Amino acid sequence: STATHDGPDVPPGLADGNHWLHDLAAGAAHQAHLRSLQATDLLLGELLDRLESTGRFDDALVIVTADHGAAFVGGAPFRAITDATADQVAYVPLFVKLPGQTAAEVDDAPVQTVDIVPTIADVVGIDIPWAVDGVSLLEEGATEGRPHRFRPVWLDEVTAGADGLAELESVTFDDRVARNAALLEDLAGEAAVQQLPGGAPLIGAEVDDLTVDDTDPPTGTIAFAGQDRTVSPDAPVPAFVLAGFDDVPSGSVAVAVDGTVVLTGPVAAVPGRTPSFWGLLPEEALGDGRHRVELYEVTGSDDAPVLRPVTLRPGT
Numbered sequence: 001s002t003a004t005h006d007g008p009d010v011p012p013g014l015a016d017g018n019h020w021l022h023d024l025a026a027g028a029a030h031q032a033h034l035r036s037l038q039a040t041d042l043l044l045g046e047l048l049d050r051l052e053s054t055g056r057f058d059d060a061l062v063i064v065t066a067d068h069g070a071a072f073v074g075g076a077p078f079r080a081i082t083d084a085t086a087d088q089v090a091y092v093p094l095f096v097k098l099p100g101q102t103a104a105e106v107d108d109a110p111v112q113t114v115d116i117v118p119t120i121a122d123v124v125g126i127d128i129p130w131a132v133d134g135v136s137l138l139e140e141g142a143t144e145g146r147p148h149r150f151r152p153v154w155l156d157e158v159t160a161g162a163d164g165l166a167e168l169e170s171v172t173f174d175d176r177v178a179r180n181a182a183l184l185e186d187l188a189g190e191a192a193v194q195q196l197p198g199g200a201p202l203i204g205a206e207v208d209d210l211t212v213d214d215t216d217p218p219t220g221t222i223a224f225a226g227q228d229r230t231v232s233p234d235a236p237v238p239a240f241v242l243a244g245f246d247d248v249p250s251g252s253v254a255v256a257v258d259g260t261v262v263l264t265g266p267v268a269a270v271p272g273r274t275p276s277f278w279g280l281l282p283e284e285a286l287g288d289g290r291h292r293v294e295l296y297e298v299t300g301s302d303d304a305p306v307l308r309p310v311t312l313r314p315g316t
Contacts, residue, residue: 001283002039006224007032007240012270012278014078018155023074024268027196028279030072034193035280061123062097063116074197080155081166087175090150090168096137098123110146111137196265196279200298200305202254205261207294212307218297220245220274221315227293231286239281243295244274244315251299253277254307257285258292 010017011032013025020026044064051057069092070078071085081089094111096119114134121128122136135142148168152158158166191203202210225238241255245267255263262285267275277295285291300306 002042003237003283005237005239005280005283007280008242012242012273012276013268015271018077018080020072020074020076020078021270022268023197024266024277026072026074026076027198027265029078031193031196031280033070033072059099060097061099061120062095063120064093064095065113065116066092067113068092077155077157080157081150081152082157086158086168087179091176107137109137109143110148111143112146115143190282190284194263194279194282196263198252198266199264200252200254201302202261202264202298202305207256207259207261207296207307210305210307211300212296212309214309217309217311218245218247218249219311219313220295222293222295222312223315225293226314227312229286229291229293231288231291233288237283237286239283239286240278241281241293241295242276242278242315243310243312244276245310246274248275249297251297251308254296254298255279255281256294256296257281259294260285264298 011025011029013021014029015021020029048057048062051060051062068079069089071088072078073084073088076082076084079089092113094113094116112134114132115137116134118128118132118134118136119138122138137143149165150168151164152160152166156166160166191201194203195201221244223242223244224240229238231237241263243253249267252264252266254261262282263279265277265279267277270276281293295310295312296307297310298305298307
């Protein structure tokens with residue numbers, strides 16, 4: 001949904017505002033990104049439905065794009081371009097629905113965001129009274145032969161040529177497609193969002209159906225909304241979980257809401273904190289009313305997991 005939720009302004013594990021410390025930091029941030037993308041998709045659907053219901057869809061020019069990408073690779077920058085992040089940062093979506101368009105097509109031409117304004121001007125039939133860097137995408141072959149080059153900025157970790165431009169020839173959009181396809185192939189449905197890298201494949205499992213060992217339980221803290229969470233339509237959804245452990249767990253972590261596992265992932269180090277785990281609970285598990293959140297250390301194997309309940313106290 002488009003509801004807001006609680007959580008820190010700066011994600012844990014983002015060092016110097018730019019680098020993800022490890023896979024947990026990157027994976028939890030990617031989870032939040034995917035949830036935001038779901039909300040964006042919902043809003044876009046509502047816009048298109050509104051255009052349809054008012055009879056304006058056929059005549060409308062609709063453009064969906066973004067200013068830059070974001071990378072979610074442990075140990076790599078968030079927004080700077082490196083060999084490890086270029087396919088995620090450099091490419092952004094560009095969807096164009098032209099007035100009167102009845103069939104969809106995919107164009108692999110090297111399009112840039114500077115082409116959007118000339119395209120709009122071409123569609124509405126006006127001349128732009130100033131020089132522009134881009135071209136109209138309605139012109140056949142207008143971008144043919146355009147090199148994949150860019151001007152490094154901020155913290156980009158690439159080498160520019162004498163003209164100040166860096167090449168992107170070695171990075172293709174296929175790299176990004178393959179990365180996303182692998183995510184969906186390995187983890188279907190809700191698990192693709194709720195099973196963080198290194199987490200156990202337990203999403204949707206009932207704790208009562210699993211082996212639970214409550215001898216000598218591990219201890220730790222839980223911040224923000226704590227274990228007992230009240231959901232109200234008038235307040236942000238208490239979806240963020242931030243837990244700290246007094247000792248480094250021997251396994252990964254599973255989080256259950258009202259007895260159902262809804263989030264799994266690893267424990268990782270964060271400067272100034274005890275060994276930590278964090279992530280977002282799914283809104284689907286947090287309907288209006290009260291809910292109980294429990295954390296478990298997961299040991300054993302994927303085929304025979306053992307859950308050890310964590311004794312928690314309020315933390316920060």
